[in-house]
Amino acid sequence: MSEISETLHERGRYATRTRERIAAVLRDERRYLTPHAVHELLLSRGASISLSTVYRTLELLVGLGIAAARSDEHGQNAYVFCTVQHHHHAVCRSCGRVEEVRCGPLERFARDLRNDQGFEMEDHAIELYGRCADCTQR
Amino acid sequence: MSEISETLHERGRYATRTRERIAAVLRDERRYLTPHAVHELLLSRGASISLSTVYRTLELLVGLGIAAARSDEHGQNAYVFCTVQHHHHAVCRSCGRVEEVRCGPLERFARDLRNDQGFEMEDHAIELYGRCADCTQR
DNA sequence: ATAGGTGCAAACGGTTTGCAAATAG
């Protein structure tokens, strides 16, 4: 039984082949994909799953902590496979690959912000853009 | 002549009362507003401006560097008044007020990222959430 | 006079939803 099926069972949801296949696309691609793009990839793998199920399942995976969502540059939702809890994403502008990054030395930043502007930081969202190791070498 | 009218002239665009009024709403509110919310505020100020003009003007202001856009939590576009070029936003969870923040000590972060994962950071997007000075004191 | 702006209504397109049939447990 796959890791995703286990998580589904833990939460009292049904583990289905449809869900496995959708999660597999995210896991294999590791880049931000729109529901439409996920659907296309499923079709190209020979899995005929409806677009509405793709929408529903992607939201489910976000709820399970298996995927993260954001709005892409055209305002569409995009989803990426996710493994750890609090982290940020480094998006390669060349190949689109998304790497996970720990948030690191933000405590100092938070302290300066409090001293300078009186703003009490509680949370943060960071996205980094650049070139991944593979694409830099090319 | 207002600052916005000047900028419009510099870019060869017409300065209109409609545009002044839309920009004034952003300037007075200083929080993220959807086109719909801007429209409502205009109406409550007695200005009957069409929603499509609000959409067009907000995008225009972004192009002029007078406003910044993002997708809100519901996937809708939201706009905020903006004065300086490269900066980030600290959003107060209590009153919604948006403050501008300089990006500060991210060079060290970028260096660590390159050393650890080989990722060459070229750009970054940061949003901070918390409580502004006024709301913290309450 | 003319290039550019605005309002209106219709079109567009991503996303959600209601419901009957299919499937997991």
Add this chain to the structure above:
DNA sequence: CTATTTGCAAACCGTTTGCACCTAT
């Protein structure tokens, strides 16, 4: 057997667009 999931088609709703009229220069 029962609760959940899925596919389909329609509805939804934020956003864009075409066009006639209006306004700034």
